[in-house]
Amino acid sequence: MMMMKGEQWSNLGSTMAAIMFVYAMFRQYFPPQLQDYIFRYGKKLSNFMYPYIHVTFDEFIGERMKKSEAFSAIQNYLSDKSSSNAKRLKADVVKDSQSLVLSMDYNEEITDEFNGVKLWWSANRTTPKSQQFSFYPGADEKRFYTLKFHKRDRQVITGIYLSHVLKQGKAIAADNRQRKLYSNGTGQGWPGNRSSTTWTHVAFEHPATFDTLAMDEKKKREIKKDLVKFSNGKEYYAKIGKAWKRGYLLYGPPGTGKSTMVAAMANFLNYDVYDLELTTVKNNVELRRLLIETSNKSIIVIEDIDCSLDLTGQREEKKKKKKDDKNEEGDPISAMSKNEERKESEVTLSGLLNFIDGIWSACGGERIIVFTTNHVEKLDPALIRRGRMDKHIEMSYCRFEAFKVLAKNYLDIDSHPLFGEIGNLLEETDMTPADVAENLMLNSDDDEEEGETCLKNLIEALKTAKEEASKKAEEDARLEAEKEQKEKEEAEKEQSVKEDVTQDAISAKEVKDNGVIH
Template identity: 40%
Template structure:
């Protein structure tokens, strides 16, 4: 012990060494400050700080919120789809449920409750995910959800470069293979879309429609979903607008169901009457997801004025009805919809700058009276394809008979076809008699003939009364 104490330097030696080191450090700092520009000094300091953080701080946390700026966060949605497939023993709680009201014995789906943890492994790296929730600051906003990803600090680059892209790709594959579709309605009280399983049986195979029109619609839909690169190359948003118009009972809603089943797109059913203002409309529409159908039914019933432009006034002032100026849309925006939602507010989403907030979307409007709609809505880019859903034709009748009765020919077909060509009858009326009257084709077709004759007689009588009234 004594020899060890003798070997230790004296206090004066230690102080002298300290003074020398301090003097050298001050000298180096002075040279560093005088010889090296400030920008380079800051860059060196940053790299040294990152180096020390890498070695002395082992953990790092990523936060993935449910919304990114003004739109739905697609990364959050991908993680939400991906994580239930990675549930393991480390996960202590799970959500179970099903929204398939048509099948009570359907196996429940897995979901993650708030504070649930999921451990995932990717390329030898371990990650811990936690679903968290914060209360909304404002009463009309829903609670904010976010995923918290914890990993080693030196995994940060791999997370950004490999792990998150892998999650997005896996989620896309899961969504593409989904067996069930959802239909969404907006809950104003909770400020969120609520869904239920969409199991409408309509397909293009069962649709009672003229073959040429059906072929056109299918080819147009298939072309749309395959032309992402083309839309980008010509500088257009990847969306497509359809107007389905015609009398009630002509199959507009059934066609929407067939389109959803064909594309495997979820449906967002928006009731404009329940939207308070343009700001809420924008928030509602930006919270819809890609690869979906936005459905606005009976849009003519959402208007106060069937035509907000005064054609006579425009003619007097020398205005061109075909003027493509967006300002014209703005001037009449207060007149076309309920005062709470303006025409310009809707147009800004379907064809304005806000239309770029999302892609691969189908927007479908339905109307019983196309002539009541403002011309600003009918232009290409808003309603790109106008599809008239007319009264039942012989071809449509044969399709209905094959679908509901399982027959391609019958002795009564010729009589029914002749009656349909001179009597206005909707596919819904035809289907009602084929479904409800009898399983026997003879009885069902006979009942349909009686109905068409009765309707034809009523129409003739109405025309006779109308003619007599004009004469008087």
């Protein structure tokens, strides 16, 4: 045994010596250029034997198990490619949506070509050997994509191809995305959850678009331009040092399309909508949490801001009343519930403003905030000053331009002999697009006759509205005149009383004076 080991050692020793010798000879007798060449050749030889580079993209990155953005983008990119390319596919129902998405199965390889460069993608997964019990099936399964390409294409792949994949993948995700309508409500279920409000969502499927929105074409174009500029403005906002968000104030009478406009905006930009109901938000802290939880590319809407936010004054009153109540109550449980009630909706104007342009507003850009109101004059100027609400959009009564859009949408009519009369009436009468639309709704299936009937009905409705308006104006004028008359009479009466008093005083003085003299 020992002998053998000794033999081996001596063998190894002699081999080493031989290698050293050859190397020394090599160094000594081959010129350095040749040595370089030989080394390079050796490397080339091994490259020739296996000239490919592998890059893996894991599903999760970092300690906090954050899902890798690259992985998702690649997944989308490949699902687009593989449904026509790969032979073994995996079907998945996209969350919250009815559509089916096909992606490549594990260990399947698909070939992609980019600028004449060929490369291969494969989906892989590793399952851990130890069969530990886990609450989440497949929780410790690791999934990753592998990209294989030729060494000579390294420049193209790392330079442009990968960023192309990421960009494409994100764009596909944006297209496929089921948009959501979030609303804040009190958490249901167990009592511990009842104290805070959370976002719940449904699929956002409002059909309104800017094409179906009845309003002045010029105004519409301006708003669309503004929205596009905003959504492409990442660099611009970074450059000027402002948080990437924009505020819109939509104001106008009920039924003029404010809510419809919000839906059209969301459809136009492909954004989610967060419908924030301020009255159910308990306090500023909760408001902040809710707003931070909103995602990128979203529109946050606060409807009827004048009604939902008791602009501080009224709230103070409420508090005082509660305090009085409490004095009367001795029992602690009702006192507690009172206390809870008191806490209800303690959102203040300053809390809201702080969020809109305070330091928190910069958390996650790409947010549009929309306020709607029927009474713009009631709002606190602090809330709507420029910079906070960047754009004020008035939604007004239906005029001829807006009517044409509605006629096209509802009746599929571009022009009609009755349009002239309707145009004139609309200029003289204030009717909301909602009312006009109501008159244009077909009762039965599409029929030209019926279209005309609708227009005639609309004319009648406009005439009635006009008459009512003029009657009301007359009535108002009459009341105004009466009021003025009354005021005048009262003033005269007061004046005469005053005169009487002065007259009395004068005569009293005269009596007195006379009395003194005499």
